[in-house]
Amino acid sequence: MNEDTTIAIVEDDGDIRALLAGYLEGEGFRVVSLEGGASLDRLLARGPAPDLVVLDWMLPGEDGLSICRRLREAGGPPIVMLTAKDEDIDRVLGLEMGADDYVSKPFNPRVLLARIRAVLRRARGGPMPDVAAPERLRVGDLTIDVAARTVRSGPEGAEVPLTSAEYDLLHCFVTRPQRVLSRDQLLDWTRGRSADAFDRTIDVQVSRLRHRLDASGSGVAALLKTVRNAGYILAAPVAAVGS
Structure with a gap:
């Protein structure tokens, strides 16, 4: 259920961060708002890890792609990249770095919500194709x-x-x-x-x-x-x- 799910938003734009946090909290998620990679690292060090990270590409200091790669190599939580870049090559690069999905700015919050729910379903073993398989x-x-x-x-x-x-x-x-x-x-x-x-x-x-x-x-x-x-x-x- 949403109230048992924590979403970390890593976004340096305070207005976007507040908008996303308010929207996702309204959908029943617990939200942690963070400004960059250092604050995300502190959150992960304290534990427990969030269930999913919404990660902005263009961050000051360490950029989102570098953070994404680090999280994936460490077996971190699922990642939805959030960025103003919308070329196919940029989407491919984000996926190659380990992102689970990709949303381009400007975006409809409902679209982001759908992506988050889809990634969470996959991460938790949600419904798969209609083929029965042994255990x-x-x-x-x-x-x-x-x-x-x-x-x-x-x-x-x-x-x-x-x-x-x-x-x-x-x-x-x-x-x-x-x-x-x-x-x-x-x-x-x-x-x-x-x-x-x-x-x-x-x-x-x-x-x-x-x-x-x-x-x-x-x-x-x-x-x-x-x-x-x-x-x-x-x-x-x-x-x-x-x-």
């Missing part, structure tokens, strides 16, 4: 625990750190192995058309997912293939794993 799946040297939303690799079971968006993308592939999945399908299943996403979003997410899987040593990255003018396919069978 645990295995492909290559990778084991996916569907209930726990965790991914492990190798005989030692080392956890593979994935963002909520990356996990949802992997879930789509492992529940539909050896099938070509179009970009439109992947956008609908992982982000929803309300997110106003664009085709390149999926290309970026697949690239990031491949990088994570390659680093895991599971051999699955090479199985995630691009099908020209069609989409992507997980070119391997997926097996259910007993409890």
Whole structure:
């Protein structure tokens, strides 16, 4: 429920910060308003971490992209980038740095609210595509625990750190192995058309997912293939794993 959810707003413009805080509080969220990366770091050090961070790109001192990258590398909370930049290359850069979604200024607060709710649903394991899956799946040297939303690799079971968006993308592939999945399908299943996403979003997410899987040593990255003018396919069978 919203009242159990804390949103941190990191925005140096006091008017925008107050507007967002008032709107989100009116929707039942707990809100922490912050001016920059240093105040966010102090909040994270005190704990507990917020459930989601709305992060402005153009901040004085350390910019939003740098903060985003740090949070993602540390396994921090989901991030919605908020910025005046609206070129595709800027959106791609924000996603590559680890943002879960992206909203351009000027914006309608209702649009931001929809993005926040969508990202929170993904982070908390909200409804996924209508494909039933066993509780645990295995492909290559990778084991996916569907209930726990965790991914492990190798005989030692080392956890593979994935963002909520990356996990949802992997879930789509492992529940539909050896099938070509179009970009439109992947956008609908992982982000929803309300997110106003664009085709390149999926290309970026697949690239990031491949990088994570390659680093895991599971051999699955090479199985995630691009099908020209069609989409992507997980070119391997997926097996259910007993409890």
